[in-house]
Amino acid sequence: MGQLAGAELFTVVPEGSITTPKGFTAGGLHSGLKKSTRHDLGAIICSVPAAAAGVYTLNAFQAAPIKVTKQSIASSGLLRAVVVNSGNANACTGEQGEQDAFQMRNHFAEVFAVPEEQVAVASTGVIGELLKMDKLIGGIDQLPTHLGDDRNAAEQFCQAILTTDLVQKMICVQVEIDGRAVHIAGAAKGSGMIAPNMATMLGFVTTDAKIEGTVLETLLRQVTDLSFNMITVDGDTSTNDMLVAMASGLAENTSLTEAHPDLAKFVAGLRHVCEHLAKGIARDGEGATKLVEVQVQGAVSDEAAQAIAKTIVGSSLVKSAMFGADANWGRIIAAIGRAGQPVQVDTVDIALGSIQTLQQSKPVVFDEEAALEYLKGDTIIIHVDLHMADGAAKAWGCDLTYDYVRINAAYRT
Structure with a gap:
């Protein structure tokens, strides 16, 4: 993997975002989960079923959203969307917390007319408190008018996932596969409870590459070991860490496999995206100056x-x-x-x-x-x-x- 990350294999798209890959929209808003008026609810949506993969915290106390997302991805290996809230982790909340996470998924699916099992759920914030479901449901109802495919919409999503973070973290690169332009983009949050074996982080990768979910998961795990698993702020590992990747396939390249001659380019781009986000999390560590x-x-x-x-x-x-x-x-x-x-x-x-x-x-x-x-x-x-x-x-x-x-x-x- 180390030899595959040469900068000559990809180019950074300066104004790119998680909505740059074909098929993706995103957005965020304030639903009332946070005491402040900062955004606290966001979503990424794909216009087609996207090949999906996830990597999760190794903490034994995994939050309810992780259980829901694992189930969604395992059902078919496909996702149409991920819905995320900040301000409340929905962790260590028992059976009610799980019911709330499923309700969050199912209501989102109903509003956006997508299959329930193709929606991932992520939460971040205070542990041990139940979600304010009336606020959350009301926010989901408003989300359709807050989505877009431009950088501003992507930034609204990035704001919605922040907790103690001081800055948004987002990047997009372009690689050439089969002579076609393929984009890989990412967004993440993380500032405290950051330790190897993920971190207190939520990460989201979008790409328009055509790639099978099983191949994407293998590559995501390999790249995570060289990026997100190599950062630490304070030695603590969260209950909610999650990295989800979605591939729309709309770049229309031939499907990426281990035998594909351009796989090294995709891996280099994916590694750069994840490494850039990981370094951004480390730099934005709570109280950090360096x-x-x-x-x-x-x-x-x-x-x-x-x-x-x-x-x-x-x-x-x-x-x-x-x-x-x-x-x-x-x-x-x-x-x-x-x-x-x-x-x-x-x-x-x-x-x-x-x-x-x-x-x-x-x-x-x-x-x-x-x-x-x-x-x-x-x-x-x-x-x-x-x-x-x-x-x-x-x-x-x-x-x-x-x-x-x-x-x-x-x-x-």
């Missing part, structure tokens, strides 16, 4: 490199040092040593950007002022070379700030 990227090479395997990279980027001590612009490489090597992976203790190199701080496990005299200036930036790259084999990986996170505690100390209020 994106931290950890690049590990020279590990005994890619899996070992992944574990080490995630341990470093998830370390509260490393994150605190990045916030304080402190070039404390000791915290980095300590994280490497506790990652549970093979290391040679006398061959490790560490650099902060281009500033070498450790070489062959020995301290290097470096310019502290230059390091301070680098660490004051909004993007920090930590390089680690273990000099053992060819395993490599990247992980993303953010710094740990005073505001993270402030935001989460008053999340419900």
Whole structure:
């Protein structure tokens, strides 16, 4: 997969959105689920049954919407729509919560005249509170007049899925398959409760590529392992994490399979979309001021490199040092040593950007002022070379700030 993500295989569409792929409309509105007047209900709709795939949280307490969406996709592998609310996670709400999630799906299907089993449901927000179904149903009734196929409509959807996020996250790329322009787009939310094995995130991918749902699911899982599963903000994993992909097939390429000569282009585009969204979530971590990227090479395997990279980027001590612009490489090597992976203790190199701080496990005299200036930036790259084999990986996170505690100390209020 790593070799397939060359930028030459796709182009970014600057003004593209989740409605750029053929067949998709989207939108959002304020239904009253949130105390504020921010949007809290949105939908993505496909004009035809779309091949669908999903990846979900590994938290044992999976929210009711995940159960409904799993059932919908499993029934036929097709989706016409996904309806999403923010402000309430509908998690740990028992039998009533499940009934509400099914009612949310079924009422949406009735309003838009699509099969119930072709509607996915997603929710995000406070855990343990029942949905205000009167507000939700009333909002769904209004949705038909709030949908469109332009970027503004896509942005309205993106606003509807936010919780503590500060910015919307959306991207679109174009690849050429069978000589035809194929688009892959994505939108996501996520800011807190972000840890590997998904995150507190909702992600949605739209594409007009023709591809079977089983192939799409395989690729989605592979790409997720290299993107959304490589980010962390605080080490917590949510009850509602969900990544859903829908493929309309309206680009009319020959169906993508493992044998298709242009599959690498599609995978590269899909990986870029997911990686861009994952980095956006990490950068938008609650209270964050910096994106931290950890690049590990020279590990005994890619899996070992992944574990080490995630341990470093998830370390509260490393994150605190990045916030304080402190070039404390000791915290980095300590994280490497506790990652549970093979290391040679006398061959490790560490650099902060281009500033070498450790070489062959020995301290290097470096310019502290230059390091301070680098660490004051909004993007920090930590390089680690273990000099053992060819395993490599990247992980993303953010710094740990005073505001993270402030935001989460008053999340419900």
